[in-house]
Amino acid sequence: MNMETIAPTHNQEDRKKLVRRTSPDGSQRVRRVVQWLFVALNGWLGIQFLLWVRYCERGGSGLSVSRPAGAEGWLPIAGLMNTKYLLMTGHVPEVHPAAMVLFIAFLIMSVLLKKAFCSWLCPVGTLSENLWKLGRRVFGRNLHPPKWLDMPLRGLKYLLLGFFVFLIGTMSAEAIHDFMSTPYGLVADVKMLNFFRDIGQTAAIVIGLLVLLSMLIQNFWCRYLCPYGALLGITSLLSPVKIRRDVEACIGCGKCARACPSSLAVDQLVQIRSVECTACMACVASCPAEGALQFSLVPRKAATPAERWRRRTLSPVAVAAVIVFLFLGMVAAAKASGHWQTDLPKEMYMDLVSHAREASHPGLE
Secondary structure, three states: OOOOOOOOOOHHHHHHHHHHOOOOOOOHHHHHHHHHHHHHHHHHHHHHHHHHHHHHHHHOOOOOOOOHHHHHHHHHHHHHHHHHHHHOOOOOOOHHHHHHHHHHHHHHHHHOOOEHHHHHHHHHHHHHHHHHHHHHHHHOOOOOOOOHHHHHHOOOHHHHHHHHHHHHHHOOOOOOOOHHHOOOOOOOHHHHHHHHOOOHHHHHHHHHHHHHHHHOOOOOOHOOHHHHHHHHHHHHHOOOEEEOOOOOOOOOOOHHHHHHHHHHOOHHHHHOOOOOOOOOOOOOOOOOOOOOOEEEEEOOOOOOOOHHHHOOOOHHHHHHHHHHHHHHHHHHHHHOOEEEEEEEEHHHHHEEEEEEHHHOOHHHO
């Protein structure tokens, strides 16, 4: 039988004897601090990147800033391609290496801490979370699609992931190198920026519709359409850390399931192994019973719930520390080894950026 089998609950008399939590859980406060710090970092990188692009477009006049390689974190497809190139050749790619470094960092993060990237770091995830909370305040509630519709829609992000994996999977190392060396590949980050700078009516309508749907349905983009989240979810199956429920300590109130933004039946499972779990710990924060719900490794056998989970549970501060250490450590290692910046002459970048709008995808030429 699956380890996620429905576990029995206590009877009413037993529940009265259980210890209730005496101190509030601080996981959501810690998570929000990490979220907004990362939003601020991305905002700073975005402003610097825009200033650099405008500097190049003006032929070197105006405010001179360096190109922030961290902006390549918004190029997950390039990160996937470069990761394959590294695995096939043993060499770090010369173009957009930061995209690969960050891609690998987030994959490792999902192995260690489930899909924590999605709920702790991803700016799109942070925006999505705040949109559905705004929608709840504006409309009074969020919509919950019926299961017969919700489950097939969740499969869309895996279809998108499969499409990208198939395309990149058929490319040889030479083909990846040649693609990255084209004008389009070299300024893929600039092309992404120009998409929003020159946004057309159709694209604006689609984005507006996604915003509206994100207000109505919890994490609409993340739940149904994000292929990056789908990949991290599959990788998170390897994680030894999971949301775990202690059946003896649980009082069966169901608050954890109602708090879960992914609509997982936390109150009925012994452990959450679902690819949809983002380790947001909202369920843990909502639990009123001491030791009933934890984000932890497999517990040790002990006499009481408190002793059973001791030294096996990851506190919110510990989760934040692992995330920050892994992120900053990977970036520092890449910089120290010289595998962070795309090393192109300044004059070449100026020419490429000023003609970025004319660069077309090699496959469409």
